[in-house]
Amino acid sequence: MGTPESTTTGRTIRGRAAGLTDQPLTLLTVAVFWTWLVVRWTNDFLLDGALIERNTSFFPTAPFESVASTLGSLASSLGPVGFPVGWVAGFFEFLAASIPYLPQLATGVWATILLTVLGIALGFFIAVPLSVARVYGGSATRSVALGYTELFRGTPLLAQLFVLYFATPLTAIIRELPTVGTGFIPAQAFWVAVIAFMLNSAAYQSEYIRSALNSVPEGQLTAARAIGLSKVDGIRHVVLPQGLRYAIPGWSNELVYLIKYSSLASFITVRELFERTDAIASETYRYTELFVLAGLLYLALVLSASLLMEYVEDRVAIPGLGTTSR
Template identity: 35%
Template sequence: MNEIEWGLLFDPQLALDSFPYVLSGIWYTLLIAIVSMVVGLIIGFFIALARTSNLLFLQWPARLYISFMRGVPILVILFLLYFGFPVIGVEFTAMQAALIGFSLNSAAYMAEILRSSLSSVDIGQWESSKALGLTYWQSMRRIILPQSVRIAVPPLSNVLMDLIKASSLAAMITVPEMFQKARSVGAREYDLLTLLILVALMYWAICSVMTVLQNYLEKRYAKYL
């Protein structure tokens, strides 16, 4: 029986030497994830409101948007933005295409999360706020949102971690984030496996930090339950 040659599986020295270079791509990874999360959250909030509206001209476009973005792979969206739009005279840099693509795509998922979170707040809260003379937006900001945020934190945290991991797809349109840098080193050194293990551990570390942040936010908003 052949023994496993561990040196071919993972080269610690190569991983150590390559770590600073691969780590330099973390800023692109985090920029894509955080900007897409913030922009997607803003867009998703208004889509969620349109989705729950009684007005069909708001509700159906929101449904169509959510259906399309959830049904199309993000890689296809990135390719359309970066390679397809220049055909009609609209050009984006690789980073712009990544930010737009991930923001629009994540907005659909966050819209559904926010919709369900807002719907979970008891209707009596709305009635009480109206009795106090609060406007729709005052009720939303002071009463409804604080209660729904606690419910939305876990699934929204999952979206953020998915964005961090999915940002590796931006390498397909030449964004120099962590995966793209790891892939270039692996190809140059003829040891892709070592670099894949290294970058996997780096993504795991980042997501572990996000989990700590999630736990803090859950405790922070627990008082609204």
């Protein structure tokens, strides 16, 4: 029998060891989600529908429909007390109604992932110099970096998307590039969205990285300079490796935000998850099913991202360097 004391100890130990294996349910969800995605994409994109015809679901709807109707009639025969059975019937109805749309949504998920990953990865390469300029730059570079950050954090992402898409020659330029919009290469709107997310998330990422750089003790750079490293090299070899580790939790937050903010790309016709959901819903009028489904897919993406970042954090952890204090 567990005394309160032993419970506390158990929790502490679990808390300290909180690793990937500590969340079996999340792990299972993510594993099922990605297995489905990878099989679907392989079949639809690479094998040209060899396993199963494109846009045809892997799962038959008939069994779910029959379970739903059986439970439905059972519920009505039970009268007023049958409502819990009715709910279960409703769940199976939802599944039966959703399954046919899963293949198309999987294509949207692909675009959403690509948008988010490219946006955040490219943004990272802008964010690092921006944050270094904010912390270590002279007054001119500091103001430029600050101006950039305030501009992109201070205006709506949607407005940035519209300006880039409609008001700059960017769209026309990208359209003329070879291979854009052919085969696997998405059309110009997608690339405009990637550029917008890159510029926007760079501003947010640089804020997370800046505050992390500020938490690296000053003596670290002094010591680096004292052995003859230039300021730039000292930042690169001593300050950044520590600062970026401190930045991981905040940075993960930005990744999770961007997964969901990427839905704004639908406004400039990018065929990502939200756009696909909206398009199918307006054809079929199954708004509830489709948006619940889209929500669940976003949730699965976010869970995957959290799990991934937790893994990364564990991998790069260094004794005494803050991030492992969980």
